[in-house]
Amino acid sequence: MWFWGYIDFFTFAWEQRKLGEVGSTYTGLSGKTKGDFGHGKGRFITYMNVFSNPIASLYMIEAVEIDSKQNEVNFGDVLFTTSSETPEEVGMSSVWLKNSENTYLNSFCFGYRPIIKLDYQYLAYMFRSTSMRKKITFLAQGISRYNISKNKMMEIEMPLPAISEQERVGAYFQILNNLITLHQRKLEKLKNIKKACLEKMFV
Numbered sequence: 305m306w307f308w309g310y311i312d313f314f315t316f317a318w319e320q321r322k323l324g325e326v327g328s329t330y331t332g333l334s335g336k337t338k339g340d341f342g343h344g345k346g347r348f349i350t351y352m353n354v355f356s357n358p359i360a361s362l363y364m365i366e367a368v369e370i371d372s373k374q375n376e377v378n379f380g381d382v383l384f385t386t387s388s389e390t391p392e393e394v395g396m397s398s399v400w401l402k403n404s405e406n407t408y409l410n411s412f413c414f415g416y417r418p419i420i421k422l423d424y425q426y427l428a429y430m431f432r433s434t435s436m437r438k439k440i441t442f443l444a445q446g447i448s449r450y451n452i453s454k455n456k457m458m459e460i461e462m463p464l465p466a467i468s469e470q471e472r473v474g475a476y477f478q479i480l481n482n483l484i485t486l487h488q489r490k491l492e493k494l495k496n497i498k499k500a501c502l503e504k505m506f507v
Contacts, residue, residue, distance in 0.1 A: 318465045324458030327382075327418040330375040332409035333368070344369035346406040354383045354398040354413050358428040358481075362402055370406045375415065379403045380424050382416040382431065387451045391444035394452045397431035399424050414454050421467055425474025430462065 333348060341348075346368045353364035360383065377383070377400050385396045400407075401424055409415050418427075430436060439460050444450040465473070 318463045320461040321464050322459055322461050323416065326420050326422070326464070327416050329454045329458065330409075330415045330417065332413045332415070333374055333411045335373075336368070336411065341366065341368050343367055346370040346408060347404070348408040348410050349377060349383065349398075349400065349413075351385060351410050351412050354410075355385050355388075355393070355396045357398050358432050359425070360398040360400045365407070368408065371408075374408050376405070377407045377409050377415060378417065380418065380422075382418070382427055383409060383413050384416060384452075384457065385413050386454075387412055387446075387449055388444075389449060391441050391446075391450045392437075394444040394450045395437075395440035395457065397428075399428040416457075422464070423467060423470035423474045425478050426470035427474075429474065429477040436460075436462065 344367050347365045348368045349360060350364050350366055353360050357364070379401060381400050383398045383400060385394065388394045388396075440452065440457070443452050443456045443460075445452070464470070
């Protein structure tokens with residue numbers, strides 16, 4: 305297919321770098337009570353946003369009071385879930401791609417901020433790859449609820465090609481993602497047409 309041209313060859317060797325060598329972590333919201341949420345001019349990125357989306361949705365956010373003591377999320381930060389009911393769902397990742405003030409991360413996630421130039425779309429899909437998910441799942445600890453340590457996560461090695469190749473890989477998967485979304489919308493339209501026809505034909 306035409307989009308194979310995005311990844312038909314690579315000219316440089318891929319490095320393996322520990323997360324802790326090329327970035328640092330920060331915590332989500334802390335010291336909050338139920339009364340702090342649902343109002344205010346601040347916003348926080350929800351757990352389900354991080355869990356569900358390789359690239360975080362700009363709409364799955366909720367209101368919270370502005371608090372200068374909290375860590376703000378920056379453009380390009382990678383967000384990870386810290387706990388889940390199964391080890392396979394721990395450490396799900398999402399990349400935040402918006403410049404916004406007073407935006408925080410929910411209490412059940414932690415942020416990762418690269419200190420070198422990396423392609424954000426590459427990070428979004430690389431962290432959700434089968435090989436990286438296996439590494440992250442291996443670190444899950446618990447019985448009825450599974451958690452993951454930020455320090456242990458920083459010991460994981462990730463593949464890092466040259467920035468030009470990161471961009472090609474990221475663009476390739478973004479095209480695939482857009483195609484999937486397009487066909488899903490078409491499928492929903494066809495399902496609605498089918499439903500309407502059935503209702504009119506078989507009254």
